[in-house]
Amino acid sequence: MKILVTVSESVDVDDDFEVSEMAIDERYLTYDLNEWDDYAIEEAVQIGEEIDDVEVVTVTIGPERTEEVIRQALAKGADRAVRVWDDALEEASVLDPATKARLVAAVAREEEPDLVLTGVQSGDYSFGATGVALAAEMDYEWAAVVNNLDLDAEAGVASVHRELEGGVEELSDVELPAVLTIQTGINDPRYASLRGIRQAQSKPLDVKTLGDVGVDADDLRLSLSLSSLYEPETEGEATLLEGGPDETAGELAELLRERGVDA
């Protein structure tokens, strides 16, 4: 069977940063493998270790910079990778879920996977919608926010737990082919081994333009754009305790005792 895993970057913003011209300057940003995708990769690789003849292919919509996280995914055990990018995408202020879904779907139509795993959300825009949009685009079945997966490849059914709010899980049977959006905590993502990192360098990483995947740049229909970006005003009025750790701890202990805390 073939498993397609979407891989994207997370963007961490430094504690101190500035917003200018509707963007956070690059120097305040650190890129890493999106945490949710890390769990999705692990889940795919584990399935490959449990059953025979599984190919794990990653797909990324992103510029050349993202090859760093793609190599991480390959080092963790994915077999090969596809990256789609185009100058036409560079100009978009918001890459919305529908556009991402359309581009991933273009790759997925060629790959014809039995299972697609995506992270629940990305760390920058956090739309949390690309996986389900992709399923609709592909006419695949789907399940969002999966924190437990039991795959019966022969029967073509994925038995999943969906993590609802308030400590409740929904148990569902999902027919393949399907897209599952993977929640953190579903497994224990591995660190890449040195051998894995070496091997990753020689695994195939195909780079495709919009034209290569059959999408016309004029036909992108980017319907969302950013019109402002700012640091939110702090709503709270927290009283900050000042001084060294001994002073602040002393003051805090007093506050706590006033509120009845005492062992």
Added chain:
Amino acid sequence: MTVLAVAEHRRGELREESLELLTVGRQLADALDSELHAAVVSGDVDQYAEDLNREGVDAIHTVDHGEEFNHDVYTQTIEQLVGAADATMVLTPNSVNGLDWAPALAQRLDWPLVTDAVDMDVSDGLTVTRELYGGKVEGAVEVDSDHAVLTVRGGEWPAAGGTGSATVEPFEPDIDEAAIGSTVTGFQEVGAGDVDITESDVLVAVGRGIEEEENLDIIEELADAMGATVAASRPIVDNGWLPKDRQVGQSGKNVSPDVYLAIGISGAVQHVAGMNGSETIIAVNDDPSAPIFDVADYGIVDDLFEVVPELTEQFSG
């Protein structure tokens, strides 16, 4: 034209966010010179319709089909109802289930989707405010369309009140059963452990800032000294360092103790949703821009590894 607010329910209960939708839905409808319709699909729809009949709602569509949420049924039903009710905007909660069907609807209708809206404005086309980069910045997203599917963050608008005079109209969609490829087989509650954190008056909650599992010792020692119970944010539970029944937040427990001491917790919205009802909130975090300080009453901006042992000392005299 119509603004259509699609309610959410689970195991026989209408969820509170459904009533908040009616408030933001009414605002949108006024600005767009539209009617506000609510829709409720599956379960005891007549009871839900009664609950949804608040001030400002013009009509309620009830769809009596099955008991629990099924995304295929919701997607097919609402796609048809959008046509029947002449809707230009569809609103639903930004919940796990909302995000399980709204993106599919948007794709089928070929309408733009904006998730997790915290504010919106239609004075000059639709603009939706949402958080980016884990809440560090906010942005206004312009929607280049007269149509949109929007998922709305809970707690940002008040629940609609009063008693409405909406007409209740049963709607019978044409459901393609063959296209339903997923079946809900049951529900499972996260098991209760030896400790119920919702019962505790004083919680010491630990987050990602603790860095390593073995560092949890200093948190346990502090909690012991204070006579408090240890709770945690999501990453600690994801790592398997503490059991799931200790998790505070949207997918964990909802707590409201007298004192909530958050240590090394950044304060993501999902965490805050589970603890902002606490009487006194105190945060220790070395990042002054951490959103936890927005909900805290008192804060210490310092290295937790310095502050925590000092505080333990204060209580072990």
